[in-house]
Amino acid sequence: MAMMGMGIDTKNLDDDGRERRTGTMMTASAHVITTVIGSGVLSLAWVIAQLGWAAGPAALVLFSVITWFTSTLLADCYRSPVTGNRNYTYMDVVRANLGGVKIKLCGIAQYGCFIGATIGFTITASLSMAAVKRSNCFHMNGHHAQCKVSNVPFMIIFACIQIVLSQIPNIHKLSWLSIVAALMSFSYSLIGIGLSAAKVAEGSHEVRTSWRGVEVGVDVTETEKVWRIFQAIGDIAFAYTFAPVLVEVQDTLKSSPPENKVMKRVSFIGVSTTAMFYVLCGCIGYAAFGNDAPGNFLTGFGFYEPFWLIDFANVCIALHLIGVYQLLSQILFAFVENFCRNHWPENKFIAKERAVNVPLHGKYYINLFRLVWRSVYVIATTVVAMIFPFFNDFLGLIGAFSYWPLSVYFPIEIYISQSKIPKFSFTWTWLKILSYACLVVSIVAAVGSVQGLAADVKTYKPFKSR
Template identity: 55%
Template sequence: MMVPSSFSIENEKYDDDGVIKRTGTWVTASAHIVSAVIGSGVLSLSWAVAQLGWIGGTVSLLIFSLITLLTSSLTADCYRYPDPVHGVRNPTYKVMVKNILGGFQYKLCALAQYTNLVGVTIGFTLTGSISMEAINKSNCFHKHGHEADCSTVTYQFMAIFGIFEIILSQIPNFHKLSWLSILASVMSFSYAFIGIGLSIAKIAVGGNHVKTGLTGLVVGVDVTSSEKMWNSFQAIGNIAFAYAFSMVIVEIEDTLKSVPPENQVMKKSNIVGISITTFFYSLCGLLGYAAFGNNAPGNFLTGFGFYEPFWLIDIANIFITVHLVGAYQLFAQPIYSAVESWSSKRWPQRKLITKEYLVRIPLIGTWRMNMFKLIWRTVYVIIITLISITFPFFNNVVGFLGAISFFPLTVYFPIEMYLTRAKVPKYSLKWTAMKALSVFCLAVTLVAAVGSVEGIISELKAYKPFKSY
């Protein structure tokens, strides 16, 4: 009987590029996508639809769903280059851009990607704390009445959120996040279902008393003409960016097993993840608009479109918080990895950076602790939390950062990499169609950026540091 050699056994632990064998499947990749894409912003889509109306809101939801599906599929085919099945792996988005488009565009990509990732982690800290605060307010309103003054400071909730992120940030890398993504996905489904259920209940009870329209808010009745324009810009931007997960798409694909080919599995995951997202976005946005009409709040679970049953509102906001705690890690891990990779190359002999200690944790197992990772990741979370505490209106700034990075990350780079990899002839029908899509999405980005800037200016005029809300 032949006994396999130690080399062959050891070799089974590694993929064709010498990296520890990946174990991801279309299920885990789909969970990553849903966790990354569906945030608590899903519950603000009723506001976005209210600005655009039944026609504009529905069309926007469908168009940006299809655009995201197309560009994510183009990116999936660029994971291996030059051949999408047998080529060399591109483990990160910026490495993919560097290998296919060159060094200058690589620098632009890195700037856009990491700016957006940092902005998203700040946004998640703010939104998570708002959900925690909403639980406190829900109980207060139930006890003292809907007109009671239940304002409170959010800083304590931001600090609590930050503590959880410090702990979870010690998860070694993206490949160890599958369980967290699946949990976060379950949470997103749960609070979305609660929001949908409450909307249906409100429609059944008093839906005839709300005003809706094909074009949304009415100029001269609900808003002024300038407010209609700015709100519409922001709504289009909100819907477009709600689908974006391009800044982590390559890292998600890099978790997949090499057999079957990663691009095929990732395309399946894209279809599943984006279809689920579109389904919930449509239900929450359209049913929320039917429930609240042109008076739809910014977020009908944290903005108190519903007050009762208060315990169900509490549960929904707990689910939102848990989801955001998990989604934060999806966007923070690429930042951690980039700094740690650069540091290990810059100081390969420093024990602080390279040495690992085995720490046994009861009921969990052995933790491979690295002091540099522990310190750097903790400091990052603390800084993000402090920024969120100091500038609690930062969501508008994050919206602006999302606006200026949406076009390059979600549309421009995927299209340019595909055209280069597939060697599509210039001025052919396919080439022209791809370029036209780029121009359209650039216009959307500019419009949304202008709307976000207007929102920032409005917030600054009314901003009072460390004020209770």
């Protein structure tokens, strides 16, 4: 009643007093698919080439099953089983169930992953934009022409777009962008699958494939084979990392039907859709290119014609990365802004919202702190991307370090804590075995990623046109 007296319509508020959530299974699925199906799907032909016909698809399916299982555990942690109170973020879930130093470890893994990913997305999006210009150059001058294009100007264009979109207030207002981004991810994935299938059907040249992947003594040395296997596992781990956004996406859902039931369906839709595209792209791409599969067969020019379709696919990649950059950044933005508001509630620069009339939109509230700090963040990630263009390879390392704690360890530990599973019981034992097995895989992937990064640093020539 007090709220009504203050002029606030309680019909527009949820049970926690916040603005009523309007998210549905469709919007949440769009968020998840936008996050999971990244441009890395186009590198899966290379992944299968390193692992072979047997281990490659098996690894993709195994990671998808593990990711789906642990995401269902995490979905039950959004509300406290005793009080029914909401946990708005992944850190809140860890705080409510585990506490202690694990809260900080969760934050470091989650937000470190976001920062690294946004830098990587800046690089990848600029490469896709530059690939459009290169594609047209190859079409006009022949496939052996020296079509060198710097991606730095395209990083600046990408940054300008992100500065504008970063003024979207929060993740709850981002559904439209995630739906567009999800459609873009489907588009370039289908184009990649279609072009690969056409190349297989054409059968104009001999392609070498095998059950074990690249051959020692023919394609690589024995040492290189081991390192590449490790790197491929790291790429798969990063490709399936969507747990860092799961709780925040769940917080956008309507309270009826129950959020955990809807989120479990969303996780199944997201993971099964992702697995299908990953296996198709990886296997058909490997069949098309064999052991010589490029790291990315669209930006790496595994295909040259039809050039207009290559251009369209690369535009789709850039548009998709615009959306996923925002999805991850909005979670980071909310964390920083809530922290500052809680510590300096009286600071007008941080707290005050200024109403501005925008034509065709109506009132839009501008917060100076939000405007300045979000713009600075975008500029900073862009500068790092310009200085270290090999940083995209660092994503495998980020994936290796973030996959185990965020996608496996914390969901399992929280489930054990909430369900009060007895120590050394059958369920406790096999969950622990699963967790430690994934830890070993993450360590192996991290070692491979470090080796690959070291090789990049050795051959790196700054500011050379790429």
